[in-house]
Amino acid sequence: MSAVSNDLRKRGKKRYASGHHNKRWKGSRELEVGMQGILITCNMNERKCTAEAFNLLNEYADLLYGPEKLQDDNGSSSEGEEADEEDVDVALKKEVAQLKASGAKQERRFQALDSGANNVIFIKTQNLESDKLVHHILSDLHTTKKKKSRVILRMLPVSGTCKAFQDDMVKYLTTFLEPWFKTPNCGTYQIAFKARNSSHNKRDEIIKSIAGLVGKLNPKNKVDLTNPELTIIVEVIKAVCCISVVKDYTLYRKYNVQEVVKEDTPKPDVNSAQTDTNKDEEKEENDAEETNKQEKKKGEDDNDNNVPQDKKEADEDEGNGE
Template sequence: MSAAQNDSRKRSKKRYVAGHHSKRWKGSRELEVGMEGILITCNMNERKCTAEAFNLLNEYADKLYGPEKLQENPGSSSDEEEAEEEDVDVALKKEVAQLQASGAKQERRFQALDSGANNVIFIRTQNLESDKLVHHILSDLHTTKKKKSRVILRMLPVTGTCKAFQEDMVKYLTTFLEPWFKTPNCATYQIAFKARNSSHNKRDEIIKSIAGLVGKLNPKNKVDLTNPELTIIVEVIKAVCCISVVKDYTLYRKYNVQEVVKEDAPKPDVTAAKTDSKTAEQEEKPDAGETDKEAKKEDEDKNVARDKEEADNGEGGGE
């Protein structure tokens, strides 16, 4: 084998190894089964969306749960002074331990992961209730009508995840939905289903199977597509199914942070409109009684004028 061919094989091997490691690292930061968090959709600007999401979530999380407390890196000036007084071996071991501890990954309250779909980011949450946080954010935006983001579209909490196969979803939801729909609990509901980068699930079949499951939990549970008390959100991305049960889904414009801050359009008053229309017609078309009176008055005026003219002619002729 020539030297040129040998160099070519080495370069190809290096590229393969480099690509393999980068892919494996990226995979460790992807949405996976067992996680909880928030799905956030945007429009063509995921980096800015992520920054806005962190600002918005931290602002309201600080109000609900208090500021995030991070572990301080071990080691300080006083520790260094003590280390100088210790034996060299002890100081070296202590320093190595400190470096290992400081290099350990801290679990942040919010962590951005690759969702597996374009224009969708997943914010993993730790030690908080994502559905409660998102509802609090939308409630405040709906009340204040204050716009706090430019590229974020929808914020959907994810309180449960499972494999995105119909059998797995039904099995998981059997237990997951009990707090809201199992006897004696009951509610009106709707199912909001969407699949991204997944073709093995048919929308109608999934919705039908979930509705049948909810009916088995309590026959009093009824579907309401206009103004349901609860909405079952099912978001499938690749092989992961993200699930949550939320309130006020219709009121908060399907959890769209851009739409929820808009002023509600006033509904037309049908009764007032009909009354105004009748009034206008009455003004344009007087009733028959008034018309007869006006006609009689015109006839009387004509008779008086004719009598006066005849009287004037008679006086003239007499002279």
């Protein structure tokens, strides 16, 4: 009896696993290596974010590239009239060939795929440059200050994808970064790295390796974390690394469509503000040193050297950790 029940349980598990696998396979439209598109982050409402993304992208794509033309709309009426005069078999074969051709080219210019991370959707693009489209959208929003979305947060173009392993990333970026950074091209840059559902890549090591690669392409390339000309975006999701090089990353609030429409508040001069900040930091360091000296002297006067000495060592360890 137990053998029969075990057999039934095994068969049940097989059926469940098989059905579950088929369901995922049929509906699996996921981000993969070799794709181009746009990563869009949102706040807890991916369904509404997808609808907003399609509306926003199509609005500006129509302006830049014209309305989308579907494959099965080309010349249907004129071909129908000619078919009346042709032999029935020939017309039928022609129609079947057209249906096969249209079915093979059914991809739209925007397709929503599973990114592999929560609150992130991936819009696969077809026959357009995602970096130019996203930059155009943010430029218009920054100029008009007109809010056109409620749940979309950031729109990050993906001009290339590769496997999310350090060796694969460096190999891919060696060629990918040439149009911007290889001699005679050069510029100031920063690297914006983020990993989701991936723990095998260390942020500092990736950034260091990419910076070394950019330096090899042209020694005149310089890092600028305040106002760089170019930003290298590296977004890792599971086993896929999404890459793009964008302009005006700081100006357009890290490509955040909610922030870019806000009115710019007057800011103090960068140099003077930085000088004031440095002075404040120096003052804090001097005050801290003075406090440590006073604590140490007080401890010596009280014949209790261990307490302030331990406090000083703890402060030094904390500073080294930062």
